[in-house]
Structure formats: structure tokens, C-alpha cells
Amino acid sequence: MIEIKNLHKSYKMGSNSLHVLKGIDFSVAEGELVAIMGSSGSGKSTLLNILGMLDTADSGDYVLDGVPIENLNETKAAQYRNKFLGFIFQSFNLINYKSAMENVALPLYYQKVNRKERQEKALNYLERVGLKQWATHLPSELSGGQKQRVAIARAMAAEPKVLLADEPTGALDSKTSYEVMDLIQKINDDGNTILVVTHEEDIAEMCKRIVHLKDGVIVEDKKVEQVRASAYV
Amino acid sequence: MFNRDRWNEILQVLTANWFRTVLTAFGVFWGIFILIILLAAGKGLENGIRADFGNIATNTMFMWTQNVTKAYKGLPKDRNFNFKVDDVDAIKRSVPGLRYISPRNQSGGFQGAGNVIRGMKSGSFQIYGDYPEIIRQQPMDITSGRFINYSDIREKRKVAVIGTDVRKSLYDLGETVLGSYIKVNGVNFMIIGTYHKSNTDGNADAQKDIYTPFTTFSQVFNRADNVGWMAITAVDGTPITGIKEDVFSVLKERHSIHPEDIRAIGHFDLFEQFSRVVRLFGALEFIAYFVGVLVLLSGIIGVSNIMLIVVKERTKEIGIRRALGEGPWSIKKQILMESIFLTIISGMAGIVFGALLIYGINYILEMNGPVDMFVNPNVNLGVVVVALIILIVSGLLAGFIPANSAIKVRPIEALRTE
Numbered sequence: 243m244i245e246i247k248n249l250h251k252s253y254k255m256g257s258n259s260l261h262v263l264k265g266i267d268f269s270v271a272e273g274e275l276v277a278i279m280g281s282s283g284s285g286k287s288t289l290l291n292i293l294g295m296l297d298t299a300d301s302g303d304y305v306l307d308g309v310p311i312e313n314l315n316e317t318k319a320a321q322y323r324n325k326f327l328g329f330i331f332q333s334f335n336l337i338n339y340k341s342a343m344e345n346v347a348l349p350l351y352y353q354k355v356n357r358k359e360r361q362e363k364a365l366n367y368l369e370r371v372g373l374k375q376w377a378t379h380l381p382s383e384l385s386g387g388q389k390q391r392v393a394i395a396r397a398m399a400a401e402p403k404v405l406l407a408d409e410p411t412g413a414l415d416s417k418t419s420y421e422v423m424d425l426i427q428k429i430n431d432d433g434n435t436i437l438v439v440t441h442e443e444d445i446a447e448m449c450k451r452i453v454h455l456k457d458g459v460i461v462e463d464k465k466v467e468q469v470r471a472s473a474y475v
Numbered sequence: 476m477f478n479r480d481r482w483n484e485i486l487q488v489l490t491a492n493w494f495r496t497v498l499t500a501f502g503v504f505w506g507i508f509i510l511i512i513l514l515a516a517g518k519g520l521e522n523g524i525r526a527d528f529g530n531i532a533t534n535t536m537f538m539w540t541q542n543v544t545k546a547y548k549g550l551p552k553d554r555n556f557n558f559k560v561d562d563v564d565a566i567k568r569s570v571p572g573l574r575y576i577s578p579r580n581q582s583g584g585f586q587g588a589g590n591v592i593r594g595m596k597s598g599s600f601q602i603y604g605d606y607p608e609i610i611r612q613q614p615m616d617i618t619s620g621r622f623i624n625y626s627d628i629r630e631k632r633k634v635a636v637i638g639t640d641v642r643k644s645l646y647d648l649g650e651t652v653l654g655s656y657i658k659v660n661g662v663n664f665m666i667i668g669t670y671h672k673s674n675t676d677g678n679a680d681a682q683k684d685i686y687t688p689f690t691t692f693s694q695v696f697n698r699a700d701n702v703g704w705m706a707i708t709a710v711d712g713t714p715i716t717g718i719k720e721d722v723f724s725v726l727k728e729r730h731s732i733h734p735e736d737i738r739a740i741g742h743f744d745l746f747e748q749f750s751r752v753v754r755l756f757g758a759l760e761f762i763a764y765f766v767g768v769l770v771l772l773s774g775i776i777g778v779s780n781i782m783l784i785v786v787k788e789r790t791k792e793i794g795i796r797r798a799l800g801e802g803p804w805s806i807k808k809q810i811l812m813e814s815i816f817l818t819i820i821s822g823m824a825g826i827v828f829g830a831l832l833i834y835g836i837n838y839i840l841e842m843n844g845p846v847d848m849f850v851n852p853n854v855n856l857g858v859v860v861v862a863l864i865i866l867i868v869s870g871l872l873a874g875f876i877p878a879n880s881a882i883k884v885r886p887i888e889a890l891r892t893e
Contacts, residue, residue, distance in 0.1 A: 296798060296887040316803045316882070324800020335795045335890070339487055351480060352800045400800070 243403060243435050244270040244293065249302035251288055262288045263299070264458035270404075270437065275430040275468070277446035278439045280455035287408065289455065290439050294327055294406050295319045307403045324352050328397030332409035334389040336381040342368060342392045343377040349400035367395040371425060387418035394425060398434070405429070405436040411445055417475075423448045424471035444469075485813050488785065499781040500821030502774030503869075507822045507862055510767025511829030511854055517759040519836075519852030524752055526850050532575075533749040535612050535708040536715050538722075538742035547733035556730050556739070558702035560693075565729060570721045572713040577612060578702040580604040580692050582660070583685075591685065592658040593645040600641055601684045602659055604692020612706045613672075620653045620668030627667075627688040633695065635664040638682035639671045659685065662695045715746045768865065775818070775869040782814050782877035793881055794889025803882040810881055814874025815867060822866035826859060 251263040262285045270276055280286040291297035292304065295314060304311040306326055314322070328349075329335075336345050346364040355363070368374050371391040373384075381389055390410060397405050407426065411419035423445060430436050430450075438449055446452050447469045454462035489496050546552045563576050583590045583602045591600050603609075610622050618639065627634055635657065637645075642652055656663045664687060672681045692698065707722060709715040723740050726732075732739045786793070793806055833852055840846060 291887055294798070296885075296890070316797075320797060320800050320802040322800075323798060329798050331890070335791075335798075337792055337795060339491065348796070349799045352796075352802070352805070357479065396799070 243272045243274075243307055244268070244437075245303070245305040246293075247303045249289075249292065249304065250300045251285075251292065251297075252300060262458050263292075266302070266458075266460060268453065268460065268463075270435060272435055273430070273433050275427070275436045275450045276438070277449035277452045278437060278455060279441060279446050279452055281441065283457075284455040285458045286439050286455045290406055290408055290437065293404075293437065294329060295323050320352075324349055324400060326403045328400060328402040328405045330390070330393050330397050330405060330407035330410045332412040334381070334386075334393045334413070336389055336392060336396075338381050341378050341380055342373060342384065345381070345392055346396045346399050348396065353400060363399060364395075367399050368392070370398075371395045385418075386414050387421055390414065390418075390422050391425060394422070394429070398429065403435065405434060407436065407438045409440055410438060411440065411442065416444075419445065420471045420474040424475055427468070427471055481809065481812065484809065485816055488789075488813055489817060495781060496817065499777055500817060500824070502777035503771065503818050503821040503866070504774070504825040504828070506767065506771025506774040507825030507866065508829045509770045510763065510862060511826060511858070512832065513763035513767050514760065514858055515829070515833045515836075515852040515854050517756065517763050518854065519849045520759065521756045522850040522852070523846075523848035524756075527848065528749060528752075532612050532708045534574075534711065534713075534715050534746050535706060536719055536742050536744045536746065537704065537706050538719075538740055539704045541738055541741045543732055543736060544738045545733035545736040547736070548731045550731055556732070558705065558726065559729075560700040560702060562702065562726060562729060563705070566707070566722055566725050569725045570718055572709050572718055573707060573722075574710045575608040575612060575706070575708040577606045577609045577706045578689060579606075579609065579704045579706065580689065580696070580698050580701070581703055582696060590660050591641070591645070593656070596645050598641065598644040598683075600638075601680065602692070603684060603686050604689040604696075604698070605686050606689050609686075609706060612708055615670040615672045618669045618671050620666070622668055622670070623686060623688050628690050631691045631694055632688060633662065633664045633691055634667045634688065635659070636668040636670055636686040637666055638684050639669060640680075640682035641685060642669055657685075659687075660696065709746075714750075716744055716750070719744065771865065771869065774821075775873045778814060778818055778870070778873040779876055782810060782874055783880060785813075786810060786877045786881045789881075790884055790889050790892045794884070794886050794892070797886040798890060806882055807878040810878040811871060811874040814877070815870030818866050818870030818873060819863070822862065826862060830854070 246266060246268045249263055249266040249268075250261075252259045252261040254260075266289060278286045278289065288297065292299050295311060298314065306322075309322075309326075311322065336342075337348070340348070343361065343364045346367055347360040350360040350363055365374060365377060368377050371394055373388060373391055373395070376384060376388060376392075381392070384392065394410075405426075410426065411422055414422060419442075426436060426438070427448060438445070440446055447466060448471050449466070450468050451463070451465050453460055540556055540558060543550070543552055543554050543556060558578070560578065563578050566576055567573065581601060581603050583600055590602070591598050605623060606628065607623050607625060617636070620636070622636055623634070626632070637652075637657070645657060646652055646655075652666050652669060655666050657666065658664075664685075670682075670686075693700070707715065707719075709718060719742065723742075724734065726740060727734055727736065796806065797803075833854065836852055840849070840851075
């Protein structure tokens with residue numbers, strides 16, 4: 243599903259440049275649930291941003307679902323993001339003047355799905371994350387866990403190939419974190435490919451594979467026995 | 476364009492901060508309001524002055540003889556000369572593009588004290604010997620009877636058309652005027668009509684003239700074939716100013732006047748005066764547009780500023796939208812549409828309020844009677860269309876910089892802002 247080879251990325255900081263990713267080789271198959279771990283500064287967020295086409299690599303190949311991702315202009319990148327990727331952020335990033343349903347429907351709007359179908363789908367996904375009765379509420383009226391579940395519904399609404407979660411539980415208490423992870427595991431059970439960036443050991447354990455990054459290189463890539471989050475809920 | 480979600484969003488964004496939106500809108504509102512009012516005021520002035528010109532054939536000049544100032548062909552300077560009746564035909568033959576030539580003789584006025592008598596009453600009035608065409612060159616309303624016609628000219632009838640003020644001084648109220656006689660310099664004339672000039676140019680004596688047939692006048696007052704004065708009107712589309720020199724040349728030739736003697740023939744070029752006034756209106760309109768558009772410009776800068784702030788405030792939101800797959804063009808369009816929408820709505824309000832104010836002014840003018848040189852201020856539909864085009868263009872301009880700055884930030888940086 244994801245295939246990257248010899249990925250390099252450095253940032254210019256005034257006169258000296260900071261080499262963040264030093265040749266990453268990495269691939270993800272369909273249906274995997276991968277945790278990317280590492281301390282801050284290890285390059286895990288940069289990697290996720292490049293995978294999410296929010297940032298571009300200096301060199302290296304990136305093939306997503308058989309499509310080489312290169313020479314992207316903004317319009318094309320936006321199309322690919324919309325078609326291939328769903329984002330789940332640490333700070334939820336819901337649009338605060340839109341209701342839960344409108345937020346979920348947003349990626350479908352960019353796909354030019356008609357209004358009625360959009361609403362049906364949005365409601366459907368909200369139901370899947372258990373928030374159907376909150377559809378008309380604004381994000382400010384929802385709790386942190388509910389917001390993240392709306393964000394997950396939004397990420398899935400466009401039926402992307404890959405879900406990218408950047409510290410999805412970073413702003414949540416542990417009970418809510420496990421609820422969110424439970425949801426992510428269920429989504430994965432349905433066959434969706436998911437990448438989770440985290441620095442929390444217990445969250446990583448709930449994935450099927452853990453990739454450790456340190457100073458811009460992969461130091462460890464292992465399959466793990468998945469801990470079901472439902473045990474904690 | 477007609478996308479419900481886009482419009483929903485525009486309304487959501489603009490109503491999110493009512494006070495700010497209204498303040499911003501006010502700048503544009505004020506600009507277009509001033510533009511409309513200035514244009515209407517200019518139009519009112521123009522209408523007023525045009526009304527003063529009335530329905531005079533403005534493509535007209537009046538000319539008369541003066542003293543010759545240059546010796547020529549053995550003739551001395553400082554001599555007098557007169558136009559002759561034959562000159563009229565000569566001019567008609569030699570100068571194309573003329574519509575009317577009305578020769579005139581006159582007597583009386585302030586020098587002729589008591590020149591007109593009727594029974595026990597008398598008065599001093601200006602007496603004209605005129606051709607029928609003069610009524611098209613110096614319009615007057617015939618209030619009763621008729622004006623001079625060509626039968627009068629041919630048969631040299633002793634008939635006269637008098638002004639309302641003449642009638643007032645010579646007749647009692649209710650007396651029959653038509654068919655009665657007055658004595659002008661000892662000669663009886665029958666009254667065949669009365670006139671009233673609606674446009675007097677501030678001339679208090681405008682209603683105190685007596686018109687008689689040119690031929691009658693020449694005969695009974697011994698003017699022989701002399702002509703004192705001529706009104707010459709050119710056909711529409713040929714400015715009299717352009718061909719008046721041809722007329723003068725013909726006359727100079729016929730009266731042995733030096734071709735460069737510019738003071739021998741006096742004239743008043745109504746068309747030139749009128750063109751000057753028309754140019755003044757052009758200048759007024761230009762000033763109205765200039766001032767109005769500049770005021771509008773400051774309003775537009777206001778809109779642009781606020782849009783920049785809105786974009787800044789929404790940086791993160793825009794980042795999220797882009798992460799979800801909204802294209803840069805869609806974002807640009809959204810911001811441009813917000814800007815145009817705001818500009819047009821406030822501009823329309825300005826147009827409506829301006830129109831209401833003009834309506835009010837017209838109402839007051841109607842209630843209080845006419846004011847000098849100011850009639851019916853108005854803006855026509857063309858101006859409103861122009862204003863709308865200005866608004867759409869300015870909305871685009873106002874949104875352009877903010878829209879560009881919205882997509883200039885990379886999505887990843889936009890997402891990081893708080």
C-alpha cells in the first residue's frame with residue numbers, strides 16, 4: 243500500500259541545515275495497523291507529513307497504492323490527499339462553526355458528492371463512531387473523546403486508502419484514549435490501513451506493528467501481539 | 476457560484492462578527508453613496524442649466540454690424556455699413572449646412588419712450604421686424620392667436636404679436652386683445668397673437684417685445700433693404716462655430732470689408748457658449764466619478780484589510796481544509812466570493828440609500844417650487860450599472876491579496892498555527 247525508499251529530508255535553519263530523515267526505507271501492506279514511535283526530534287512527525295503529502299521529501303521514492311507521488315503541485319496534492327488519505331490529528335482540528343455532521347461531510351464536499359448523499363454518508367459514519375445523536379452539535383459542545391471520534395468519522399468519510407493519525411490520543415486522558423484506540427482497532431479490523439504516530443508505549447502496543455525511529459533512521463521494525471483496547475474500556 | 480454550501484459558508488463567516496462586518500461594509504456603502512449623490516447633484520445642475528437654455532436651437536449665432544476698422548479698396552475705416560436683404564440669399568447660396576437665416580430690424584426699447592400707444596395708454600417697447608423662423612431660434616409660447624406667417628411677410632400686413640407684459644400695460648383685464656389695434660410710432664398694427672417666453676435668461680424685458688412682419692417693418696419705418704441683425708442656425712451635426720467664418724467672408728466680400736477686419740461684424744455664438752457649458756458638465760461628471768471612486772477606494776482598502784484579518788484568523792481552518800483535500804482554487808474562490816459579496820451588498824445599500832435621498836430631494840424641490848439652476852437631480856440606470864461593475868471589480872481587487880495570502884501558507888504550517 244505504502245512503499246518508500248531512501249527518503250531524505252532536511253530543514254534549513256538559517257545557515258545550517260538540519261538533517262531530519264536520513265534515508266528511510268519502509269513499506270506498509272494493506273490492512274496493517276502500524277505504530278511509528280520515537281522521541282521528539284526523531285523525525286516521526288516529518289515522516290507522517292511526507293506520507294500525508296503535507297510536506298515534500300528532498301529525495302527518495304514514495305509510491306502510494308501504486309501511484310508514484312512526485313512533482314506535486316498544490317492542486318494535485320489536495321486531490322491525492324482527498325482521495326487517498328484520511329487525517330486524524332492530536333488537536334482534533336474540527337472546524338468550530340460547523341456541526342459534527344458538516345465536519346464529517348467536508349471531505350465528501352471536496353469530492354463533489356451531492357448534498358443529500360453527503361449527509362447520508364456523514365450520518366452513517368457518525369453512527370459507526372456512536373455519535374449519531376450528536377450530529378447537529380458544534381464541536382464546542384462535545385467532549386475531547388467525542389471530538390476525536392468525529393475527527394475519525396471525518397477521516398473515514400472519504401473512504402481513503404490509508405488513515406494517518408498523528409498522536410490521536412495525545413490530548414486525551416487514558417480512559418478516553420483506550421476508547422479511541424478501540425475504535426481505531428475496529429476500523430482496522432474492517433480492513434483499513436492505519437498509521438499511528440505516538441510516543442506512548444501502551445498505545446503502540448495496541449497496534450500490530452511498531453516502527454521505532456531515532457535520529458532520522460529506523461532502528462527497529464517489529465510485529466507485535468496486538469493488545470485489544472476493549473479490555474480496558 | 477450557486478452552491479448552497481458555499482453561500483452558507485459565506486454567510487456563516489460574515490455573520491460570525493457582525494459589528495466588524497457592518498463597519499467594513501460601511502466604507503464601501505459610503506463610497507458608492509457619495510458617488511451616486513455627486514453624480515445626481517451634477518445631473519441636477521445640468522438639468523437646471525439645460526432648462527435655462529430651453530428648447531432654443533443651440534446651434535445658432537446672432538450677428539450685427541459694427542464700424543469698419545480697416546481701410547480697404549479705397550474705402551476709409553470707421554465707416555458704417557448695413558447688411559442688405561440680398562445678403563440673406565447670398566449667404567444661403569454660398570454657405571451649405573444652414574437651416575434658418577432670420578434677418579431682423581428693430582426699433583424702440585429704452586430709447587423709444589412712449590413709442591406705442593393704445594387709446595389713453597402708452598408704453599415703450601422693443602419693436603422687431605422678423606421672419607416666421609425666429610420662433611424656432613428664440614422660442615416663445617403663443618398664448619393666444621398665432622405668430623407671424625409668410626402671408627404676412629408677402630402681403631406686408633400691419634399685424635403684430637405682443638408679449639404678455641405689453642398686454643398688461645396696454646389692456647385692461649378681460650379686454651379682447653386679438654383683432655384690436657395699437658399704434659406703433661404712429662402706425663396702426665392689428666394684434667394677431669400674444670406670446671409668453673418661458674425661458675427669459677433673467678431678462679426682465681423678455682415679455683415686453685412686439686413682433687411684426689419683417690417686410691412690413693422695413694416699409695413702414697423706412698428701412699429700405701437694410702438688415703440690422705441676423706439669427707443664423709446651422710443644421711444639426713454641423714456646428715455653427717465651424718462655418719460662421721464662411722458667413723462672415725461672404726458678407727465682407729459683398730460689403731468691401733478687409734478680410735482680416737474681425738471687428739466689422741459683431742456676433743454672439745450661442746453654440747460655443749452651449750458647448751462650453753456642456754464641457755463643464757463633462758468636467759463635473761469627471762469630478763464626481765473621481766471623488767466618488769476615491770472614496771470608494773478607501774472603502775475597498777478597508778474590505779481588503781478585514782479580509783486579510785479574516786484569512787489570518789482562519790489560517791488553521793484553511794490548513795485543515797487543505798489537509799482534507801480542498802484545492803487552492805476552491806479556497807481562493809471562497810475568499811474572493813466573500814469579498815465580492817460583502818462589497819456588492821454594502822454597495823447596493825449605498826445605491827438604495829442614495830436613491831432614497833435623491834427621491835427625498837426631488838420631493839422637497841417639488842413641494843417648495845423650482846430653485847434656480849437645479850432641476851430634478853437623478854441618476855440613470857446606466858450609472859447604476861456602472862456602479863455595480865465598479866463594485867464587482869473592486870470586490871475582486873479587495874479579495875485578491877487576501878485570497879493569495881490564504882493559499883501562500885503551506886498546509887503544514889497552517890495546521891501548526893493556533
